[in-house]
Amino acid sequence: MDSHSSASRLTAEPWYLPLADEVQIFEAAYQARLPVLLKGPTGCGKTRFVEHMAWRLYRQSDSARRYLELPLLTVACHEDLTATDLVGRYLLTGNETVWMDGPLTRAVRSGAICYLDEIVEARKDTTVVVHSLTDHRRVLPIEKTGELLDAHPDFLLVISYNPGYQSVLKDLKPSTRQRFVSLAFDYPSIEIEATIIAHESGVATALAQRLALVGEKVRNLREHGFEEGVSTRLLIYAAQLAAGGIEPRRACDVAIARAVTDDAEVQKAIGAIVDVLLP
């Protein structure tokens, strides 16, 4: 648990191209310490945005939080995630039990941003744990130790969810949803997506534009077995493969057509779309 990558330490600026005013809104929300909810389809840049904002708010700051080792603690939520996993638990070490903070508690103590990715995947009772952190109280009650932990002044809670593909069974409770400033993300325009693809992969602008166009056209088929279309992330993968010497059509085949669907005819149609769009 103590080995953190340089990415999580945010030693370099995570590149992010703003789509609208989300950077200003997030900064204003942080100033007021308002928790933030990010909504959007998979691979559209939610996580990158949080990383970028953490870098801006911590590494670019004049305050002491600049030196916080881990400014961003990310938890990928899953259906077995319990409140204990977030808050902490007693571990048996040697002959004694030792309390171990969970990622949420660590962020609350240290004043980091805690990012709960795909929050609706977690068990519904789990999400209630964050309620007292998201209103004026800003406290985390730790039931097991009897501690009522006041949040560090720099602490901020950010959650994300994908309203598209998740089962409606896993919708966010209104009592949770209505505690957050909500920022909606979507796939960017072709021009912006092309810029992102070119930057992330290093391919020429012309190819990046064509790949962005492929993304737009493939998203027109989203009702055929894949509900979200192709993510910006997958387009970047295709570009990265092309930059690595793979023929662009083949790169699109493995990174896009085969990644988004198992339906052979849809794959073939995507292949034909790629074929006519690429030079």
Added chain:
Amino acid sequence: MTPASGVPDAQRVHFTDIQRFLSLFAQGLAGTFLHVKVIETHGMGAGASRIMDGKSIRLPADIADFTAQQHNLGAYRVAVLRQIGYLVEGTFEFDLAGFLGRHTRPALLRRVFATIEDMRIDAAILRRYPGACGDLDRVLAYVLAKRPRISAMRPVSALVEALLQYSLGAARAPLQAQDWGGLLPGMIDAAAVVQRDGAQVHDSARAALDICAELEKLFRRPPRSPPLFLSTLEEFTRPNESNEALGDEEFSPSDAAGLLVEFRGELILDSAFKHRAGGQFATALQETQSPARGRMADGTGDAATAGVESPRSSAPMLHLPASGGPRSFLYDEWNFHEQSYLAAWCRVYEQRLRGDDFGFIGGVRSRHSTLLKQVRRQFSSIKPQSWQRVRRTSDGDELDLDGVIEAVIDRRTGHDADSHLYVRRDRARRDVSAAFLVDMSASTDFPLPDAGAIKDAHADAPATPPPDSGLYLYGGQEEFPAARSAPKRRVIDVSKDALALMCEALQTLGDSYAIYGFSGDGRQNVEFHVAKDFGDKLTARTWAALAAMQPRRSTRMGAAIRHALSKLAREPAGMKVLIIVSDGYPEDHDYGADRTDREYGIQDTARALQEAERAGVVDFCLTIDPAGQDYLRRMCAESRYLVIDDVTALPRELSKVYRTLTS
């Protein structure tokens, strides 16, 4: 590359083999669903009878013009790209009829405009789809090779043909080498304007007018006066004897017909798509709106639209959303006669039901108060405890004290300690997702004897059919005039009551469930109404949505089952149940060879139920059709259906079936 006269069959590409692929290809590129249809012609000349309506793409039954299969497939792709080209490049926004109608030589203008517009579309295809360059060049070269010799033509026709051949990729110099009064270079220059990026359909129109003005110099006779009223576009394409009698100096419709490029086809725009954006020509036309155009717009007596299959009904749903249309999904259908699936055959439109009858559930509760209590009690008896503690897990909320003591003992005695030391609280839930699929066909409108309803209204109301007559199902309604003011209870009303009771009971049980209705009108318009989806909370809106279920049209059951299965597939539950409530056999006007082809629908439904079984979904058919035994036993196993003789017993039977299936 070489046009082939005797292409082996292995290289021939058949439309039916690639229909779904082309449909997906077209939808992806156009960004909208386009109905890809076959026209019963063969090869690339099939475009000759093409009528474009902006909603469908028409393609030949097969193409074998090239020796390589890949190239024949490429010709299909080009045909799709060209027809999408007209759509996305704004051709449909142009008022062709008005444009031609104001010109003195409409047949000539039509041919020149079509040639230039095709040049514009081809140039746009090359810009938009550079990867299609090879296919397009190959097709154009093939078409060019088939063009007639210019030298044998009269001057005007020769010039238009030269322009046409230039548009197909013929070199400029050899064409210009033939002298037609030095007009060709100017014509080509005027036309080439439309090949630049950003050229609009109005640029094509302007270039066509300029070229026609030049060509006018070659006519020795003045043009006829423009017709006051144009009956249809066909006037321009139909050979006209009086025109032909004018002699060599006239450019007659038959001259125009000789200059038609088969692959490109005749540009006949469906009138429904003409007035989307007003350009200068469209505006000009509006000033001279003719009665004939009015007739075309309402779709009567228009030869140009006669071959266009009627699109989906404009208001097929009960309640259309405020913005955007309903989502649609394509499903295969089992063709019992051919013993094969028809790929992407049915289009299912999914639509939320919305209603305003918020008093519906009150009525249900009062009508079935005893039954409701009974069902609730039965269901609560099978409800599991809400939480359970799972001991000795590797991960959990708290330490398991017994486990910890044992682990410490093990350690002190030098043994390996078990790491499963936690207790976790898991919700002990019934892991069931159930979908109820209700027949909303027109036959559910038939009234049924409901003593209660009649009693509630007027005691002296005329009698409804006797309970054992079965007439409420398939006929005889008019023979039993219903009570004028009594709330007539219909088959659909009982179905709704039964489902409302199920909702109440399932709330007690905590199972995840959804309630859908289905109907439709033809394979392209299967309606799938969502009253309550999985995970929707049971609110007043849900009850109102349920109340809004009304008798609609046909019963294309297979497609509805397949769509319900796709929804169930997304549910995480361990047990999935699909309960179908119907009042008759599956039928639709194109469900089989004709409406009387019952076997087709029955076999498709049987197939869909087999698909359910393969997907691990437990299905069950409840029908209130007394004749249900006859076909249900061919659709599903005996343990998987129930025929209810007394329709009023449906609510009770439905809950019984559900308990049996899931406990």
